[in-house]
Amino acid sequence: MMTRQKSCSTKRRRFGSIRRLPSGRYQASYLTHSGHRQTAPETFDRKGDADQWLILVESQMLRREWLDPALGKALFSDYGDQWITEHKISARTREEYRSIWRHHIDPFLGPINLAELSPAVIRTWRTTLLSAGRSEDRTAKAYRLVRAICTTAVDDGRITRNPCRIKGAGEHRTPERPTATITQVFDLADAMPPRFHALILSAAFTGLRWGELAGLRRCDLDLDTATLHVRRRLAQLSRGGLRPGPPKSTAGIRTIALPSFLVATLDNHIAAYSGPPPDGLIFCGQRGGMLRRGNFGRATNWPTTIIKTGLPAGFHFHDLRHTGNHLAATAGASTRELMHRMGHGTMRAALIYQHATTERDRRIATQIATLVDRERHHHGRQGPIIGRDEQNAGVHDALDT
8 A cells, every 4th residue: 555645845945045043043145146145144033034135136146236245345455456457548647656556556455345435435535635734735635546446346247336435535736837038938048058959859849758758759840841749758767767568558658840031950960969760869868868857957057047047936847738738729739639649539628728818819809800990891881880999899808808
């Protein structure tokens, strides 16, 4: 006689599992995509609460919003250091990032897990920096670096949202740098040792950066077409090392037209001071080697020389680039043309030079007056309604509003 066995069915959960602990509380867990069993960060009084937690996790997985909690446990110190090492940046920029990281970020945020970084934590860190006497400029740079690292952490699936959400924290408006007049530029060039005469004029009338000028080679200059090809730059590291490399961005690779007077100056300079063709350096140090900022400053006695030529005591070599960009804007360059000449991929820097100047404003007023006279003459109306002086004054009043 056959005995009919009683079938026993056990209800199994579709996602995750719940078990009752000896304490009487309930623990929920589930398998991650990698096969690792992940438990809830806390236990629950009721089984229904544990069930609701698993439903929430499952819905996050279905919407692809779920993050592996294990990835968020990485220390910001380790993740940030790896980011700086692996990110595609120039050697000089990497050196700058490491300095900012070492002094302003790692001591404060380094011991915190990525998942624990929150807007409140970032606000406290930023306030601490400013209270400790860090400059607004340095604090803004540190904030931008943290924000960039956290953006990558979001892309890597380590955090759900970038905690750097303080409006304007990454911006800092530095005082406007001084510019030299054309006369001051030539006076400064004449006051330099002869081998640096063309360097000063080139900096002011091409708008190239120091590193771009230092990296120029004879093959980059075409005197017949009066053009200069910017293909590389020479980066000087904090310990004095020099490292050739590409410009700061792809927009930095550009061809610049030269004013005619600069062509003749460079022709004479190359014959006297540049390295041998075809790829010798155009601008060399006193011993024919690569240009170094420190050696240049000592050879030119820069602080004393700029004062003798009527420039302010804080005038830097980089202000010659600022001068060149200002001249280009005054000459009528559009924003896109300024971006090309400056080697920038965004409009932000170029727009700085697009403010109205007294000379440009007078040209605008004159052109408006000419258009008005031409139009009235075309329609047979003799003479302006008001006098020329009064007309121009009225135009300026309209522009001021």
